Amino acid sequence: MNEAVYTASHWQSWKYCPGLMSFQVLRSSRIAVMVLKVFFPSCCATAESGLLIGRWIPEQNSAVVLAVVHFPFIPGQVKQYLSEVQRVTQVNMCVLGSWSNSKQEKEEVLVKFLEDLSTIFSHEPWIQLNKERDSRVWSCCIFQKYPSSPKEDEFILVYYDQRKVMLSQLHPTDNLTTSADHKGNDASKLGAVFDTVAKSKVLFMTDRYDDGPIKLTHWQSEGVEASIIMELMKQASVPVCMLLTFLLSLVSSVYKSRVLKLWPLSFIWSKLSTCEQLGHRLEHLQIISSNRKAQNQTQLMRKANIFVSLLIDMALGILLMSWLYRENRIGQLADTLIPVADHIAKELQDLLQWLMGVPAGLKMNRALDQVLGRFFLYHIHLWISYIHLMSPFIEMILWYVGLSACLGLTVALSILSDIIALLTFHIYCFYVYGARLYCLKIYGLSSLWRLFRGKKWNVLRQRVDSCSYDLDQLFIGTLLFTILLFLLPTTALYYLVFTLLRLLVVVVQGLIHLLVDLIDSLPLYSVILRLCRSYRLAAGVKFRVLEQKAGKPLRLLMQINPLSYGSVVQTYRLPTYACYPKDSWSSLCKKLFVGELIYPWKHKGEKQD
């Protein structure tokens, strides 16, 4: 029971506890069975009799059939063709055996002939597949010239869909690239099969109208569709990319020029989210338009994802623009914007009036309350006059800003976020004043509290030391402490109200940034690929056991197990520029309590992870 208790916490994590429990089973001693696996493309099941060509993987004892060569053929030509294919594809191709699809009689002649073939194409072992007439179950046999040991051979026939296996990408992909050096023994068995089929793509490129010296059956495309538009687009893409690169190099040189790096400008750039978003998109455009070929599948997918994300972004932006510039919506927007700003200012004034009275029945220090209230009221007055000064130009500004939507919805959203930040600048100012006052009081109180206890903060040693104070020092300290303590509730109330307002603005901005991030980072191409061509992104394979007959080989159907949507998004998520604040909720609360400033540009939003 002790042991059981020991494992108690392990149930959820499914830890393996060796030696806890061991079931000994009488191991039956059997003769070693050599299992031979034949991966057979399902499209060749109806092929006429001939030779099986493909790759033999000796360490796994399996044969991957890639195509069937039909009778009649000249053995020399077949050998020559194979060596040619091998040179192009780097796959060790050979004749694996023979395939007979007997529709009529002529049995004995054929069997004899097939046995003779094994002497021409020497391959060890020689696989013979027979499909009988009107029968789904095939018979297999192996010929070995030098039977190494007495063993009962077992066959497993695995059907696979050649096209799907060729096009699919086995995940995780980085696994294959990192272990490329010790691939031979370490890479997964099925990975090798997938690799073989994908590499011999050249073999499948011939379509059914091509006529070569030998006739093959394998997966064939229905002929390449020749569309003039597609061809023109292909031809046009090169100059378009070159032009784009040129323009981008111009833009990025302007972007990197020294004039913009001067102190006040660079400070402003780093605070405006529009600039960051534009820089991010510029980077994306540079990646797309670069004429370097994508080295591997991951980079290719990344490019495609960025391209689709850009396209969607632009389309949404243009949609927004077409909505904005119709029926004088800009004018309406500008007309509503000024009253809204006025209304907010009015509400703030009312709030301040309320705070200057007896808010929520609290009795404040009247003098300080009045001073603070007047100060903030004057600030609001300044703000209102500023808005009214701006009001004739607002429509024009909005009209020009609206044009930026053609750069993408994300840019428009970033501009919106910046506009919100600018329009609520007074709230930010109030927050800073409130926080500074509150912070000063808290620090003063804490140091005077130390004085009470006969201690002081040693700056040099960064610790609290004991210290003996004079009587008048203690008197002054106590006096100051009392004053600060009694004035604290008033400042704390102002601080609390303005912090709440500030947090509201930050949350709104955070939501906008969340939307921008979503558009920026969602790998739409991969998701669409998963939706429409689920075999392209394979997490693995699954097998289905087909109908059995005694004495005949085991038949399995290999299907591709598609990647789940969650892992698609996780694998192909595009990186974003936004750096989220590292501090947790508790440290945020601590900062708020102590009165440290929460900077809006570090806190892209109130979402913490």
Added chain:
Amino acid sequence: MEEGVYRAVSGGRIALQRRQYSASCREFSVRCPRLQLRSLSAATCSVWLAAYGLFVLSQNSMVLSAAIFITLIGLIVYLHFVKIDHESLLVIGSLGIQMTSSYASGKENTTFIEMSQVKDVVINEAIYMQKVIYYLCILLQDPGEPHGVSEVVPLFQSSKPRLDCLVEVYRSCQEILEQRKT
């Protein structure tokens, strides 16, 4: 094909089907306890009675239609994502082990583990709620070290058969795994 009736940890009846395709290929399929008509009707009745109570109080017929939709969507979600009808384990000696769980709506969730990754199949014990239960699991080979176990994959997670059923499956699995080693 053999079929045996066993009991799950919770006491429900489960059926174990064994199919032997060839010497090195076997399939075990455990049929989970069926969905009880009693619990289904109890859930539906409670939702509808609660909705009717709200309707009497608020006199708003939206509540009733909302209750119908909630029941329907809840049932679909339950059948499609939660209720597992049967779980099967296909052991192919030279290829690997495949686990399939079929949901009541017909959705299948398949995982295939290659034989080169499989270190062993063992029965382990764990504490679940207030009792000790046994479960069958596959130990995956750690590619870094030859004796290490990188992951433990539990089998028959939703049906949770009792020990007698697990031993049957375990013995058959070990017979096949034994052939691999020789």
